[in-house]
Amino acid sequence: MILQWLRKEVADTFLATVREMPPMSVPPASFEAGRNQHSSTKILKELLGEVPKDALKLLGITGMDLCIPILTYVFGEAQLGGTAAVVSTARLRQEFYGGAPDRPLFLERVRKESLHELGHTFGLIHCRSGECVMHLSNTVVDVDAKGRNFCTYCRTVAASNAGGGSGK
Numbered sequence: 537m538i539l540q541w542l543r544k545e546v547a548d549t550f551l552a553t554v555r556e557m558p559p560m561s562v563p564p565a566s567f568e569a570g571r572n573q574h575s576s577t578k579i580l581k582e583l584l585g586e587v588p589k590d591a592l593k594l595l596g597i598t599g600m601d602l603c604i605p606i607l608t609y610v611f612g613e614a615q616l617g618g619t620a621a622v623v624s625t626a627r628l629r630q631e632f633y634g635g636a637p638d639r640p641l642f643l644e645r646v647r648k649e650s651l652h653e654l655g656h657t658f659g660l661i662h663c664r665s666g667e668c669v670m671h672l673s674n675t676v677v678d679v680d681a682k683g684r685n686f687c688t689y690c691r692t693v694a695a696s697n698a699g700g701g702s703g704k
């Protein structure tokens with residue numbers, strides 16, 4: 537299962553304990569009928585109400601296609617320096633583009649976008665380095681091209697924002 541795999545990837549990256557929560561339904565109010573997509577901002581709002589008391593961050597993973605008013609789609613959205621983030625797997629699958637399923641590639645994309653959105657919750661903005669997972673990705677081509685981890689700079693900033701001190 538993808539969540540089980542992702543949990544370990546996130547835990548290894550942030551050196552944190554990661555728990556999987558019971559599935560939540562996508563809030564009906566987030567559906568944008570005219571676009572046949574869901575508002576990532578409204579899903580974020582819903583997630584914020586579900587953050588366990590002992591949790592630092594909450595990452596939602598959905599198969600629904602997400603959007604915000606000014607963009608045709610987004611791979612995810614996060615509160616900058618906040619608590620909640622959401623990632624959509626809809627456009628990370630090769631099938632979406634008419635290709636054959638490619639599970640390793642799909643997982644790699646989910647990993648990158650999950651770390652990216654979580655990075656935003658740790659106060660990180662987009663990074664100029666193409667080697668860094670915080671590099672902006674508008675398309676899956678961008679997702680595939682960028683690095684799979686945080687650059688040293690972003691890692692340091694995230695760690696200091698997390699208040700974790702050394703080694704995080």
Ligand SMILES: [Zn+2]
Pocket residue numbers: 652656662672
């Ligand atoms: Zn971003």
Ligand SMILES: [Zn+2]
Pocket residue numbers: 663664665668669670671686687688689690691
């Ligand atoms: Zn960076």
